Amino acid sequence: MVLYHVKTGEDCTIKDFSRINSWVRKRLLDIGIVEGMTVKVNNKMPFHGPIVIENNHQSIAIRYSDAERIQVEG
Amino acid sequence: MSEKQRYTVVLAGNPNTGKTSLFNQLTDSYAYVGNWPGVTVEKKTGHLTNQQGILIDLPGVYSLNPLSADEKIVSHFLINDDFSLLLNIVDGSQLARNLYLTVQLLELEKPLLLAINMVDVLENQGSQINTRVLQENLGIPVVPVVARTGLGLDDLKKQMLIFGESHDRTAPFRLDYQLLERDIDRISEKLPDGVPVSKRWLSLQFLEGNKAVEEYLASLLDIKILQAIRNHAAQTIGEDVEQYIRRIRRTFIDSVVSRSLRKTSTGNISMFQRIDHIVMHPYLSMPFFFVVMYFIFKLTFDWIGGPLSDLLDSSVFVPLSLGLQKLFNSIGIAPFIQDLILEGIIPGVGGVLVFVPQIFSLFFFITLIEDSGYMARIAVIMDRLLEKVGLNGKSIIPMIIGFGCNVPAVMAARTIENPRERLITILVTPLMSCSARLPIYTLFAGAFFTNHQATVVFSLYLLGILAALILAKTFSKTLYQGEPSVFVVELPPYRIPHVKTLVRSTWEKGKGFVHKAGTFIFAGSVVIWLLSYSGPQGLGLNIEDSFLAMIGKLFALLFAPLGFGTWESAASLMTGFLAKEVVVSTMNIIYATADVQSLKGLITQNFTPLQAYSFMVFTLFYVPCIATVAVIKNETGSGRWMWFSILYSVILAYTLSLIVYQGGRLLGFN
Numbered sequence: 001m002v003l004y005h006v007k008t009g010e011d012c013t014i015k016d017f018s019r020i021n022s023w024v025r026k027r028l029l030d031i032g033i034v035e036g037m038t039v040k041v042n043n044k045m046p047f048h049g050p051i052v053i054e055n056n057h058q059s060i061a062i063r064y065s066d067a068e069r070i071q072v073e074g
Numbered sequence: 075m076s077e078k079q080r081y082t083v084v085l086a087g088n089p090n091t092g093k094t095s096l097f098n099q100l101t102d103s104y105a106y107v108g109n110w111p112g113v114t115v116e117k118k119t120g121h122l123t124n125q126q127g128i129l130i131d132l133p134g135v136y137s138l139n140p141l142s143a144d145e146k147i148v149s150h151f152l153i154n155d156d157f158s159l160l161l162n163i164v165d166g167s168q169l170a171r172n173l174y175l176t177v178q179l180l181e182l183e184k185p186l187l188l189a190i191n192m193v194d195v196l197e198n199q200g201s202q203i204n205t206r207v208l209q210e211n212l213g214i215p216v217v218p219v220v221a222r223t224g225l226g227l228d229d230l231k232k233q234m235l236i237f238g239e240s241h242d243r244t245a246p247f248r249l250d251y252q253l254l255e256r257d258i259d260r261i262s263e264k265l266p267d268g269v270p271v272s273k274r275w276l277s278l279q280f281l282e283g284n285k286a287v288e289e290y291l292a293s294l295l296d297i298k299i300l301q302a303i304r305n306h307a308a309q310t311i312g313e314d315v316e317q318y319i320r321r322i323r324r325t326f327i328d329s330v331v332s333r334s335l336r337k338t339s340t341g342n343i344s345m346f347q348r349i350d351h352i353v354m355h356p357y358l359s360m361p362f363f364f365v366v367m368y369f370i371f372k373l374t375f376d377w378i379g380g381p382l383s384d385l386l387d388s389s390v391f392v393p394l395s396l397g398l399q400k401l402f403n404s405i406g407i408a409p410f411i412q413d414l415i416l417e418g419i420i421p422g423v424g425g426v427l428v429f430v431p432q433i434f435s436l437f438f439f440i441t442l443i444e445d446s447g448y449m450a451r452i453a454v455i456m457d458r459l460l461e462k463v464g465l466n467g468k469s470i471i472p473m474i475i476g477f478g479c480n481v482p483a484v485m486a487a488r489t490i491e492n493p494r495e496r497l498i499t500i501l502v503t504p505l506m507s508c509s510a511r512l513p514i515y516t517l518f519a520g521a522f523f524t525n526h527q528a529t530v531v532f533s534l535y536l537l538g539i540l541a542a543l544i545l546a547k548t549f550s551k552t553l554y555q556g557e558p559s560v561f562v563v564e565l566p567p568y569r570i571p572h573v574k575t576l577v578r579s580t581w582e583k584g585k586g587f588v589h590k591a592g593t594f595i596f597a598g599s600v601v602i603w604l605l606s607y608s609g610p611q612g613l614g615l616n617i618e619d620s621f622l623a624m625i626g627k628l629f630a631l632l633f634a635p636l637g638f639g640t641w642e643s644a645a646s647l648m649t650g651f652l653a654k655e656v657v658v659s660t661m662n663i664i665y666a667t668a669d670v671q672s673l674k675g676l677i678t679q680n681f682t683p684l685q686a687y688s689f690m691v692f693t694l695f696y697v698p699c700i701a702t703v704a705v706i707k708n709e710t711g712s713g714r715w716m717w718f719s720i721l722y723s724v725i726l727a728y729t730l731s732l733i734v735y736q737g738g739r740l741l742g743f744n
Binding site (some may be wrong): 044 | 168199357392560565
């Protein structure tokens with residue numbers, strides 16, 4: 001499953017984000033989002049807008065196009 | 075003490091860790107704001123409050139390995155500049171992530187002091203940091219603080235003093251990079267003696283691909299030799315070197331965090347997190363944002379700023395003008411000087427200063443949005459819409475700041491990573507109606523649309539936003555294509571802003587306006603008055619025969635189709651290029667009025683409501699003020715874009731005013 005398909009309010013574990021834009025990947029690593037981490041989907045903006053994920057009280061918004069390329073396990 | 079020996083503390087940390095609050099708490103109100111050499115990123119320097127010395131604020135970064143030009147500054151500074159102490163502020167509630175930068179700073183082997191901020195947030199989350207354990211594990215002093223409220227700052231200042239007296243207190247910090255150790259040594263051996271920083275640090279930074287360090291090393295020796303070592307290292311370890319280094323650091327950090335962080339309770343999910351259910355709701359978020367903005371305008375114009383402004387006018391400026399008139403009459407001062415002061419300076423400067431309440435109120439709310447954590451959320455809410463017009467959710471930040479002043483707004487576009495999106499944001503930001511345009515609207519809306527002031531003003535703001543969106547789309551279609559757009563935004567937890575920080579930032583933003591009134595507008599008023607006082611036939615003429623009227627008449631013809639083809643309007647608009655509020659100063663001087671009330675009366679005789687609206691639309695769009703134009707040139711690094719922004723805005727202003735006026739007449743308005 002990809003991250004964008006996780007329902008709002010549900011958890012998932014990040015499996016693979018090697019397919020996203022390398023800049024975005026680096027920034028996520030900097031912020032501390034790594035593969036194997038469990039994140040919760042907090043909000044999704046309409047019309048394929050950004051998605052807000054949370055881990056350990058830290059919320060990060062990324063775009064639909066990136067969230068669609070992140071493989072997760074529900 | 076000379077600049078070199080001066081006690082210099084450098085503040086480093088991740089973005090959103092309360093760096094600005096700490097900076098404000100540690101320095102006195104005077105901060106020198108300049109630019110870092112070579113790039114247009116703000117460099118803030120302040121004097122430490124309790125001791126001799128200065129505090130330099132580094133840009134917020136997650137890691138020393140830079141992802142953007144702005145982030146390069148940090149590495150560049152650490153290599154090339156002298157400093158006495160590094161003060162690393164970390165967000166205690168995000169300890170693991172923040173310590174990544176700390177490890178890189180530790181490896182620098184310079185005096186380092188750790189301030190753990192937001193320990194209160196951490197406690198709300200149900201955890202506590204054992205500072206003693208953290209201190210032992212990192213080998214440096216650790217001070218818990220709450221920068222917002224000032225808790226723990228005395229202790230921090232004490233620690234800074236101790237460091238000031240004796241250097242080299244840090245025990246060398248060393249992580250074992252296992253398979254990479256041999257390559258680290260090999261690079262270190264190649265480095266010439268006398269490099270100003272730790273060779274091990276340089277080697278490590280080079281290995282993980284820090285571009286700033288690589289550039290520095292390339293200036294010292296043949297970089298190909300080092301690159302060969304790095305390629306070799308990648309082969310030995312069988313994976314990406316950067317990833318390998320990152321993993322070793324993360325393992326160390328995780329073990330430190332698990333030893334020093336103690337879970338004391340499950341923590342109470344604050345009501346703040348529930349706010350996002352509404353504020354970030356898929357469908358309610360956008361209406362909520364507009365309601366917030368509308369309330370800000372309501373408060374600024376109708377409920378707080380407006381009444382205060384009227385009070386200021388009636389209780390300060392009117393009595394001042396009358397008092398001075400009496401005084402001059404009694405001491406018999408020369409009529410020329412008397413006129414200069416009473417008809418030039420007081421109406422010119424006073425007519426603008428009277429709007430200080432509105433402007434400060436607007437800046438106050440912008441600061442509130444920034445400090446509460448809502449600004450980052452607005453970027454998320456607006457991203458989809460802005461992406462559609464070729465911008466980025468982050469473009470909303472310069473646009474909102476632009477309502478205060480276009481100059482810092484254009485600079486705020488720096489946070490946008492993609493160069494093309496940044497350029498387009500810079501170009502459309504001046505369409506955001508800044509507070510200097512407010513005096514004009516307040517004057518006209520107050521005179522013509524008394525009962526709907528906020529609505530009329532709001533409509534102008536909306537018009538500006540609409541024009542910005544449409545033009546952004548046009549520019550993004552026609553301007554060069556670049557790298558793909560990226561968007562990663564961290565949503566900081568909601569915070570109740572601290573009064574001191576709030577007041578200080580509001581003042582920092584608003585003082586420029588007062589300053590302008592004392593310098594620019596003062597000088598402008600004198601010149602404009604002189605032009606209105608003199609003419610080809612000499613001095614003290616009827617204003618109709620003055621130079622100002624002559625110049626105004628030249629342009630008046632051009633403005634006739636827009637509904638305000640009088641020389642008075644033309645002259646006011648021309649002088650408005652200096653600063654938009656000068657339009658009001660000029661009108662005050664031309665119509666020779668003492669206060670805003672009588673000016674309102676006079677313009678209702680000279681304009682119809684439709685003409686007034688057309689005039690407001692024109693002032694909204696025509697040419698960014700001279701300061702904005704200069705900053706556009708600076709930020710885009712080219713005069714070409716500056717001229718482009720001037721040209722397109724004049725055309726836009728003319729077209730829209732024409733549509734408003736001629737269209738309005740067709741619809742039967744006048």
